[in-house]
Amino acid sequence: xxxxxxxxxxxxxxxxxxxxxxxxxxxxxxxxxxxxxxxxxxxxxxxxxxxxxxxxxxxxxxxxxxxxxxxxxxxxxxxxxxxxxxxxxxxxxxxxxxxxxxxxxxxxxxxxxxxxxxxxxxxxxxxxxxxxxxxxxxxxxxxxxxxxxxxxxxxxxxxxxxxxxxxxxxxxxxxxxxxxxxxxxxxxxxxxxxxxxxxxxxxxxxxxxxxxxxxxxxxxxxxxxxxxxxxxxxxxxxxxxxxxxxxxxxxxxxxxxxxxxxxxxxxxxxxxxxxxxxxxxxxxxxxxxxxxxxxxxxxxxxxxxxxxxxxxxxxxxxxxxxxxxxxxxxxxxxxxxxxxxxxxxxxxxxxxxxxxxxxxxxxxxxxxxxxxxxxxxxxxxxxx
Amino acid sequence: xxxxxxxxxxxxxxxxxxxxxxxxxxxxxxxxxxxxxxxxxxxxxxxxxxxxxxxxxxxxxxxxxxxxxxxxxxxxxxxxxxxxxxxxxxxxxxxxxxxxxxxxxxxxxxxxxxxxxxxxxxxxxxxxxxxxxxxxxxxxxxxxxxxxxxxxxxxxxxxxxxxxxxxxxxxxxxxxxxxxxxxxxxxxxxxxxxxxxxxxxxxxxxxxxxxxxxxxxxxxxxxxxxxxxxxxxx
Numbered sequence: 236x237x238x239x240x241x242x243x244x245x246x247x248x249x250x251x252x253x254x255x256x257x258x259x260x261x262x263x264x265x266x267x268x269x270x271x272x273x274x275x276x277x278x279x280x281x282x283x284x285x286x287x288x289x290x291x292x293x294x295x296x297x298x299x300x301x302x303x304x305x306x307x308x309x310x311x312x313x314x315x316x317x318x319x320x321x322x323x324x325x326x327x328x329x330x331x332x333x334x335x336x337x338x339x340x341x342x343x344x345x346x347x348x349x350x351x352x353x354x355x356x357x358x359x360x361x362x363x364x365x366x367x368x369x370x371x372x373x374x375x376x377x378x379x380x381x382x383x384x385x386x387x388x389x390x391x392x393x394x395x396x397x398x399x400x401x402x403x404x405x406x407x408x409x410x411x412x413x414x415x416x417x418x419x420x421x422x423x424x425x426x427x428x429x430x431x432x433x434x435x436x437x438x439x440x441x442x443x444x445x446x447x448x449x450x451x452x453x454x455x456x457x458x459x460x461x462x463x464x465x466x467x468x469x470x471x472x473x474x475x476x477x478x479x480x481x482x483x484x485x486x487x488x489x490x491x492x493x494x495x496x497x498x499x500x501x502x503x504x505x506x507x508x509x510x511x512x513x514x515x516x517x518x519x520x521x522x523x524x525x526x527x528x529x530x531x532x533x534x535x536x537x538x539x540x541x542x543x544x545x546x547x548x549x550x551x552x553x554x555x556x557x558x559x560x561x562x563x564x565x566x567x568x569x570x571x572x573x574x575x576x577x578x579x580x581x582x583x584x585x586x587x588x589x590x591x592x593x594x595x596x597x598x599x600x601x602x603x604x605x606x607x608x609x610x611x612x613x614x615x616x617x618x619x
Numbered sequence: 620x621x622x623x624x625x626x627x628x629x630x631x632x633x634x635x636x637x638x639x640x641x642x643x644x645x646x647x648x649x650x651x652x653x654x655x656x657x658x659x660x661x662x663x664x665x666x667x668x669x670x671x672x673x674x675x676x677x678x679x680x681x682x683x684x685x686x687x688x689x690x691x692x693x694x695x696x697x698x699x700x701x702x703x704x705x706x707x708x709x710x711x712x713x714x715x716x717x718x719x720x721x722x723x724x725x726x727x728x729x730x731x732x733x734x735x736x737x738x739x740x741x742x743x744x745x746x747x748x749x750x751x752x753x754x755x756x757x758x759x760x761x762x763x764x765x766x767x768x769x770x771x772x773x774x775x776x777x778x779x780x781x782x783x784x785x786x787x788x789x790x791x792x793x794x795x796x797x798x799x800x801x802x803x804x805x806x807x808x809x810x811x812x813x814x815x816x817x818x819x820x821x822x823x824x825x826x827x828x829x830x831x832x833x834x835x836x837x838x839x840x841x842x843x844x845x846x847x848x849x850x851x852x853x
Contacts, residue, residue, distance in 0.1 A: 237729050237730065239722075239729075239735050240722065240726065240729060243717050243718055244715060244717050244718070246717070247715075247716065247717020247718070248717065527711075527713060528713060528715045530713075531707075531709065531713040532726065532730060533698070534674045534701070534707055535701075535702055535707060535730055536698055536699060536701055536702015536703065536727065536731060537698070537730045538698050538699065539694075539695075540695070541730065612674075612675075613674040613698075614669045614674045616707070616709055616713060617665045617668065617669050617674070617709065617710070617786055
């Protein structure tokens with residue numbers, strides 16, 4: 236029942252209470268928001284894999300380090316992979332960058348996805364206009380909707396307009412006819428994404444001796460993906476990863492070779508430090524201000540355990556409030572910007588991590604406060 | 620007997636820097652009496668009531684509270700015993716500014732596990748007995764000095780302790796208010812199975828005492844039942 240007293244003491248000192256909540260909210264917001272942007276950006280590095288959940292295993296040159304690190308394979312490797320025990324099916328998949336020329340003469344680099352002509356496996360995850368099967372038409376391409384309305388927009392005398400069905404582009408000196416628009420998971424780069432058949436992609440791309448970047452594999456029912464990937468590697472000598480492992484490989488590459496984790500890690504750490512400095516310090520100072528009353532309680536029969544619980548409750552309360560407000564603001568931020576190109580991903584694991592970080596700040600401050608209160612001699616209450 | 624102290628010595632510090640706050644004090648406080656501890660500043664009054672109230676351990680000697688030697692109890696047991704047995708009125712009152720008068724008075728009950736609503740009910744009753752029924756929901760900052768002192772007294776009484784210790788209860792009050800406050804202490808505090816110990820400098824309230832123990836230099840110099848004897852002393 237002392238929780239009423241504990242919380243009233245906490246909220247009674249409005250200035251300090253608001254400072255603590257503000258500090259924790261700011262810390263929670265910064266940690267959650269910056270880490271959310273970081274995760275959003277990292278998730279974009281494997282966006283193609285996220286859109287291609289039908290494939291269980293990705294096969295490639297053994298030297299490939301990440302999704303955009305593309306080396307061609309000879310087509311014969313596709314047949315070798317199909318012959319590996321446990322493979323349900325295997326299809327070619329082209330991924331590369333080609334240059335397009337727009338009607339008004341501008342150039343724009345595109346990310347081209349070439350999908351299996353026969354099965355159309357590897358196509359767009361969600362069609363907004365047109366059909367995936369329309370790719371079988373001559374020179375047909377499907378364009379991602381954001382690319383169509385931004386970088387591939389058409390400049391005409393009346394003004395700028397998004398790409399429309401029936402518009403044509405010139406990709407590497409080849410005519411390309413827009414037959415559909417799709418929605419894709421936003422990629423790491425901001426280049427428009429264009430889908431076409433694998434054979435058409437090979438025609439459009441500069442000719443090389445080996446042109447097959449990836450082989451998408453479906454495992455037979457009950458076959459462990461990682462085991463099958465190991466078997467493919469052992470049989471063919473190619474790099475083979477389960478989708479989850481290839482995502483991990485790609486993210487690891489970006490973590491190791493870019494400053495992204497450092498930049499966002501710094502911001503998140505800053506949030507943690509500011510939270511500790513502002514909220515932790517204010518909470519400790521709040522306890523010091525109330526030391527006289529804690530000593531009074533001690534003299535009047537409060538055990539150390541009871542005072543410990545009172546301070547812990549105060550810490551929990553400010554922690555939960557600050558975390559809730561901060562995480563709520565971060566979520567609102569992500570929600571408002573969800574339809575743009577902004578990278579933000581807020582999985583429950585991030586919320587949990589942010590809650591743990593805020594808890595650490597509060598527990599640290601509470602530990603310092605509790606130490607002070609436990610060492611308190613009740614006799615000091617008679618010293619005026 | 621409420622409290623029985625024998626040979627109480629209290630030493631602060633050690634070696635050459637040691638300060639003798641109490642030098643073998645023998646004192647008994649009887650149930651049903653109001654005992655005043657008087658003496659010059661630094662004579663050991665506050666140290667003695669701290670030992671008597673069980674918030675300070677003596678260096679030597681023993682003190683029995685209703686037959687119980689608190690120094691033999693473990694810390695938590697001593698704290699719990701103190702919570703049930705002793706009521707405090709501190710010199711600086713120590714009312715929590717974020718709690719209302721009723722909530723402040725309810726604290727000793729809450730600390731012993733009484734539910735919130737029940738504790739508040741008892742606190743309101745006690746505040747009525749000190750004539751503060753119209754100030755139940757006032758915060759300390761909204762009360763006068765005399766009212767604050769009465770809240771502190773209500774807090775010391777609410778859990779029906781068997782010993783009440785008051786440290787300079789009138790030091791910040793004018794004569795009339797001081798008399799009123801001591802009247803409340805006397806009227807509500809003293810009971811057949813309860814004792815009150817008041818530390819004071821204030822000669823104007825000596826007449827409320829059943830006995831007055833005069834301290835000097837860490838010792839009880841004398842105990843008298845006559846305030847006039849002290850007032851006429853050179």
